[in-house]
Amino acid sequence: MTAVAESPAVGEVTALTVTLKILRTNPEGTADHAAGESYWEEFQVEAHATDRVLDALHKVKWDQDGSLSFRRSCAHGVCGSDAMRINGRNRLACKTLLKDLNPARPITVEPIKGLPVEKDLIVDMEPFFASYREIMPFLMTTGAAPTRERLQSPEDRARFDDTTKCIMCAACTSSCPVFWTDGQYFGPQAIVGAHRFIFDSRDEGQWDRLEILNDKAGVWKCRTAFNCTEACPRGIEVTKAISEVKRALTSGEV
Amino acid sequence: MTHHEYDVVIVGAGGAGMRAALESSQRARTAVLTKLYPTRSHTGAAQGGMAAALANVEDDNAEWHVFDTVKGGDYLVDQDAAEILCHEAIDAVLDLEKMGLPFNRTPEGKVDQRRFGGHTRNHGEAAVRRSCYSADRTGHMILQTLYQQCIKQEVEFFNEYYVLDLILDQDPQAAAEGEDVAVAGVVALELSTGEIHTFRAKAVIFATGGAGKIFKTTSNAHTLTGDGMGIALNAGLPLEDMEFFQFHPTGLAGLGILLSEAARGEGGILRNSEGERFMERYAPTIKDLAPRDMVARAMANEVREGRGAGPHQDYVLLDLTHLEPAHIDEKLPDITEFARTYLGVEPYTEPVPVYPTAHYAMGGIPTTVQGEVLRNNTDTVKGLYAAGECACVSVHGANRLGTNSLLDINVFGRRAGIAAAEYATSVDSAPVLRDDAAARLEGIVTRLLATVGGAGTERVADVRKALQETMDRNVQVFRDAASLEEAAGVIAELKERYQDIAIHDRGRRFNTDLLEAIELGFLLEIAEVVTAGALARQESRGGHYREDFPTRDDEAFMHHTMAYATADGVRLDKKPVVITKYQPMERKY
Numbered sequence A: 001m002t003a004v005a006e007s008p009a010v011g012e013v014t015a016l017t018v019t020l021k022i023l024r025t026n027p028e029g030t031a032d033h034a035a036g037e038s039y040w041e042e043f044q045v046e047a048h049a050t051d052r053v054l055d056a057l058h059k060v061k062w063d064q065d066g067s068l069s070f071r072r073s074c075a076h077g078v079c080g081s082d083a084m085r086i087n088g089r090n091r092l093a094c095k096t097l098l099k100d101l102n103p104a105r106p107i108t109v110e111p112i113k114g115l116p117v118e119k120d121l122i123v124d125m126e127p128f129f130a131s132y133r134e135i136m137p138f139l140m141t142t143g144a145a146p147t148r149e150r151l152q153s154p155e156d157r158a159r160f161d162d163t164t165k166c167i168m169c170a171a172c173t174s175s176c177p178v179f180w181t182d183g184q185y186f187g188p189q190a191i192v193g194a195h196r197f198i199f200d201s202r203d204e205g206q207w208d209r210l211e212i213l214n215d216k217a218g219v220w221k222c223r224t225a226f227n228c229t230e231a232c233p234r235g236i237e238v239t240k241a242i243s244e245v246k247r248a249l250t251s252g253e254v
Numbered sequence B: 001m002t003h004h005e006y007d008v009v010i011v012g013a014g015g016a017g018m019r020a021a022l023e024s025s026q027r028a029r030t031a032v033l034t035k036l037y038p039t040r041s042h043t044g045a046a047q048g049g050m051a052a053a054l055a056n057v058e059d060d061n062a063e064w065h066v067f068d069t070v071k072g073g074d075y076l077v078d079q080d081a082a083e084i085l086c087h088e089a090i091d092a093v094l095d096l097e098k099m100g101l102p103f104n105r106t107p108e109g110k111v112d113q114r115r116f117g118g119h120t121r122n123h124g125e126a127a128v129r130r131s132c133y134s135a136d137r138t139g140h141m142i143l144q145t146l147y148q149q150c151i152k153q154e155v156e157f158f159n160e161y162y163v164l165d166l167i168l169d170q171d172p173q174a175a176a177e178g179e180d181v182a183v184a185g186v187v188a189l190e191l192s193t194g195e196i197h198t199f200r201a202k203a204v205i206f207a208t209g210g211a212g213k214i215f216k217t218t219s220n221a222h223t224l225t226g227d228g229m230g231i232a233l234n235a236g237l238p239l240e241d242m243e244f245f246q247f248h249p250t251g252l253a254g255l256g257i258l259l260s261e262a263a264r265g266e267g268g269i270l271r272n273s274e275g276e277r278f279m280e281r282y283a284p285t286i287k288d289l290a291p292r293d294m295v296a297r298a299m300a301n302e303v304r305e306g307r308g309a310g311p312h313q314d315y316v317l318l319d320l321t322h323l324e325p326a327h328i329d330e331k332l333p334d335i336t337e338f339a340r341t342y343l344g345v346e347p348y349t350e351p352v353p354v355y356p357t358a359h360y361a362m363g364g365i366p367t368t369v370q371g372e373v374l375r376n377n378t379d380t381v382k383g384l385y386a387a388g389e390c391a392c393v394s395v396h397g398a399n400r401l402g403t404n405s406l407l408d409i410n411v412f413g414r415r416a417g418i419a420a421a422e423y424a425t426s427v428d429s430a431p432v433l434r435d436d437a438a439a440r441l442e443g444i445v446t447r448l449l450a451t452v453g454g455a456g457t458e459r460v461a462d463v464r465k466a467l468q469e470t471m472d473r474n475v476q477v478f479r480d481a482a483s484l485e486e487a488a489g490v491i492a493e494l495k496e497r498y499q500d501i502a503i504h505d506r507g508r509r510f511n512t513d514l515l516e517a518i519e520l521g522f523l524l525e526i527a528e529v530v531t532a533g534a535l536a537r538q539e540s541r542g543g544h545y546r547e548d549f550p551t552r553d554d555e556a557f558m559h560h561t562m563a564y565a566t567a568d569g570v571r572l573d574k575k576p577v578v579i580t581k582y583q584p585m586e587r588k589y
Helices: A053-063 A126-134 A154-159 A177-181 A186-200 A208-212 A227-231 A240-253 B016-025 B062-072 B079-087 B091-099 B136-150 B225-233 B293-309 B325-331 B335-341 B404-426 B438-451 B462-473 B480-499 B512-536
Strands: A015-025 A038-049 A083-086 A089-092 A107-110 A117-119 B003-013 B028-033 B113-121 B126-132 B156-159 B161-168 B183-190 B197-204 B245-254 B270-272 B315-319 B352-361 B372-374 B380-386 B557-564 B567-574
Touching: A015 A053, A015 A117, A015 B113, A038 A053, A038 B183, A053 A107, A053 B462, A089 A227, A117 B352, A126 A186, A154 B352, A186 A208, A186 A240, A208 A240, A227 A240, B003 B016, B003 B183, B003 B404, B016 B028, B016 B136, B016 B197, B028 B161, B062 B079, B062 B091, B079 B091, B079 B404, B091 B136, B091 B404, B113 B293, B156 B245, B161 B225, B161 B380, B161 B512, B183 B380, B197 B225, B197 B404, B225 B512, B225 B557, B245 B293, B245 B335, B270 B293, B293 B315, B293 B352, B325 B335, B335 B352, B380 B404, B462 B480, B480 B512, B512 B557, B512 B567
Parallel strands: A015 A107, B003 B028, B003 B197, B028 B156, B197 B380
Antiparallel strands: A015 A038, A083 A089, A083 A107, B113 B126, B161 B183, B183 B197, B245 B352, B270 B315, B315 B352, B372 B380, B557 B567
């Protein structure tokens, strides 16, 4: 008896050869490329249609070129490590199946944009997390803590459910054209992070956060391009969340 | 090389590490070193909930929870620890709520609760609603909430620092019984630069998570490679009960991706190829909500007796089709999306193919209930603590109940954080780091990097694949002497091959090729200990099932296993189980 299955169990899976065209950067240089120079490199891998792009990247790293560098952990779309630009769109490599791309053409893989590239598909995430920290992403309350839980109706809980799903992969922020060009803008993820608390009925810090978001680096930079909503691998309606924050600011009501 | 000094160093930033950090950083100067950004930790992949007898929706109490935990663990649980776990559970949930965790709510606005495997009313009468949850992303909410609180408290993180060595002031195996052995610090590799850092600390907490990647089919992340357990073992410390590994019943077939037990808590049913609800035969009272070890074995048994579903008859079916789509969307949104994304199955209308997946190490670094690490059956290492999956308190015994791990990380993460900080503030200074502390690690890294373009011929991926395949084939749900001996032989051979490992990345910066090679070293060590413990335990208990010894043998094996790495291989010892109230009984559900 064996538990080992080579491929997903449903139906028969098509085997195929795919070409990955990866934008690479080596901070220490290679024999052919200067330190920090970006260049395209193509790899061919044997794969199944139901494989994830992450599986294909692993095949390159494990069988062809051990120096290919990328972050990954959970491999099923919940840890947020492997956001990258695949065929020109921000996605998680572990949540994108080859069959959902056109495997007849090379699949392009690039680091997410707007954050400094460290090596291959790895970018410096620190500016992204710094923006998140700016918006005070924690419950703020006054008075003595109750002995039992704070009560919250299912309706009040539902109000901010969408933005609690965020895994901080940066797919939204690094898809935003304003973020690419404006070094000051917090970016959509920080606004999502603020929304999660602003619309939580237990929180009393909403006006502190709204004041931060009313700043020149805040929500008014958003040009409603909707890239962020399209990019979100968790299906969060990012643009809608940003609009709700804008409305709270103009109406003075949460 | 850079040198740092802290009162407390925490290794790992999942639930246990960050819960510890929230306590420790209020009391002592604390640094958290983590291989991954904190929000990438695998706590975030936990789904179904966190157990606590809040009795918000029906009658419940902590004592019933203790009994269920002890029975669920097949009586190998240390009962004093289980009492702490279950009695402190209530405050642990309330603390998280006060930190802002968005639990699902009852119509009255209280924290909602649902059923989960092995959690029962009044010592096994019927399933009880004890799991506090947030849809099927409870772990995500816990990880996010703890991270948010760490931001609020300005906890100091060293992100993408990979700790590789633990420094003690003397060899814990050479020290006499009763003699003081103390922690001095850790040595870490900064992944972004390849630079070696030494951290001298009065107290160190290991919260490094699990080791699921010793198996091929696993719910665990790529990064769960048993680093902390391996470091402890290499430092001369024992590992406890490593032969007990949990196989979660419902992994997506062929992939191992976790589908929460909450699916069955919400009414989902397991069926074989004949459409039969087979759990009725194996656990007549609580059926699909039996503990995981029993359900996983039942599933594997259905498959090997020819009642598996699918073209190769190699999985069973998780049927949710009788549930309202709106109910599924509200309570199980993520796992149903996994089925759609990865298998192309629509759970509203089609049953989902599932098979057991390696999920959780019940064993780990032995600790007291304060999180102090033991170096033998009785002596603790001064200043060294462990919590979470990498630790073994032991509250899970031979089989962990679902929702008790999110509880474990909060209760014992908190305890370890307080204890470490109090210890650190009670001593004047940490032992001086040995002069060769950094040199030793630099030696490891240099030796591995020297294989670049050199004589090394073995690929990391090949050795790892061979390891994972033998573990899946021989050390999974069903084991026997022949399968375990085969695994032991393969592991020994792979350890030889590992000496000849090749690193292809020539750089120092973000050398993930090097990282994977080091991780593989830990995987091999852990797999060896798991297999050795499984061979020696000639009985079946909880998650450890020996076909050649199919019953529990309390006379010969009612003890914990303590495994030590020695020059002559794994040395096994025994440690008594703490029994307070519940004498071992036959385990029926």
